[in-house]
Amino acid sequence: MNDYVFDSNWARAQDGADPLRKFRGEFLIPPHGDVEQTYLCGNSLGLQPRATRQALLDELDDWARLGVEGHVHGRHPWLPYHREVRDALAEIVGAEPSEVVAMNSLTVNLHLMMVSFYRPTRERHAILIERNAFPSDRHAVASQIAFHGYDPDEALIELDGEESGGTVSMAAIERALHQHGSRIALVLWPGVQYLTGQAFDLAAITKLAHAQRCTIGFDLAHAAGNIITNLHDSGCDFAAWCSYKYLNSGPGAVAGCFVHERHARENLPRFAGWWGHREDTRFQMRPGFDPTPGADGWQLSNPPIFALAPLRVSLEIFQRAGMQRLHQKSKKLTGYLDWLIRTQLNDVLEILTPAEPERRGAQLSVRVRHGREAGRSLFEYLVAHGVLGDWREPDVMRLSPAPLYNRFQDCFALAEAVQAWRNASA
Ligand SMILES: *Cc1c(COP(=O)(O)O)cnc(C)c1O
Numbered sequence: 001m002n003d004y005v006f007d008s009n010w011a012r013a014q015d016g017a018d019p020l021r022k023f024r025g026e027f028l029i030p031p032h033g034d035v036e037q038t039y040l041c042g043n044s045l046g047l048q049p050r051a052t053r054q055a056l057l058d059e060l061d062d063w064a065r066l067g068v069e070g071h072v073h074g075r076h077p078w079l080p081y082h083r084e085v086r087d088a089l090a091e092i093v094g095a096e097p098s099e100v101v102a103m104n105s106l107t108v109n110l111h112l113m114m115v116s117f118y119r120p121t122r123e124r125h126a127i128l129i130e131r132n133a134f135p136s137d138r139h140a141v142a143s144q145i146a147f148h149g150y151d152p153d154e155a156l157i158e159l160d161g162e163e164s165g166g167t168v169s170m171a172a173i174e175r176a177l178h179q180h181g182s183r184i185a186l187v188l189w190p191g192v193q194y195l196t197g198q199a200f201d202l203a204a205i206t207k208l209a210h211a212q213r214c215t216i217g218f219d220l221a222h223a224a225g226n227i228i229t230n231l232h233d234s235g236c237d238f239a240a241w242c243s244y245k246y247l248n249s250g251p252g253a254v255a256g257c258f259v260h261e262r263h264a265r266e267n268l269p270r271f272a273g274w275w276g277h278r279e280d281t282r283f284q285m286r287p288g289f290d291p292t293p294g295a296d297g298w299q300l301s302n303p304p305i306f307a308l309a310p311l312r313v314s315l316e317i318f319q320r321a322g323m324q325r326l327h328q329k330s331k332k333l334t335g336y337l338d339w340l341i342r343t344q345l346n347d348v349l350e351i352l353t354p355a356e357p358e359r360r361g362a363q364l365s366v367r368v369r370h371g372r373e374a375g376r377s378l379f380e381y382l383v384a385h386g387v388l389g390d391w392r393e394p395d396v397m398r399l400s401p402a403p404l405y406n407r408f409q410d411c412f413a414l415a416e417a418v419q420a421w422r423n424a425s426a
Pocket of ligand 1: 194222
């Protein structure tokens, strides 16, 4: 399927025929001088929906107008506010509504989930992660291991990316689970790896982990709102993600959490707070903790309304666009960027991300062939010319066309800018 063309008119025509083209207009695209930036950084911080500002002002107004009564009489009553985002959140990750909850931040949720799902014993206390795990995830698992009195040097197993580009094959995951499975308590794996952009088959990994009687959780930071995750069907035990990347809910946005239905009524050990207590008896203010069944039972505090309002706005956009349609567009868009790099920029850029559409999402990680200095020079040239990707030390540039607001023209603009840099530095 290769009918892509290196031509700005062709790219513009694709955008004109894109059934999701109107969604771009719902976002504030950062300016570059008098024109719009070519923003390819939605993997790091998604753009602001136009409707977010008013949604925040509405909450401020309700607070001003109603005081404490906003909890029940607000336009979006604060008491059940987390339920306003639940269905949409469930749709995005492929879960039942009772399996998801919006709360806290990602790393906090990872810890809360590990309190319940990392139950180490002397024989079985290791955690399996990937070698280049996001530092926060690594800190979280290492500190959980140490918290339980074990030694991270011994109990943290980091699987190397053995494929070219640093990606990990299913065969390698299978081997690691065969070799170490009996001492692994927990597998914590990404849905999409942040550095390489590799997407994983959650159901297949879950099956391998469960075959060794390991608990498995996924970090969907780079997967939520990006790929189709089918969390419920994957059978994994838990998942967590942040909402400021593809989910466009603003810096430090309220994160998401998934607990599989089969754990909904188990009385799992957890760090509890009053908001996890059953709603019908919560305000009797009694001492005993009676958890709400499902993911809601892991809530600690009453939710931050000013942080949830942007999430509500953003998820409403996702509901209208639809994850399936977004993903269809995303495959074409990232396919175009991939094709441009391979056919027009092959002497400059090497792609680290897998080429198979089912093994990646909206992100391509690239390395400049002439080394780190050339890479930095290209990255800075692109920024100066209004093309924003991001840079990860030591030498990886990440480029992410997000299907809600990026266009074929943006991929074309990136390719043109790289060519201009090549010509200028020749
Ligand atoms: C973005 C990201 C984080 C960030 O964690 P916060 O708690 O939201 O600051 C953690 N892990 C992964 C894999 C990420 O991609």
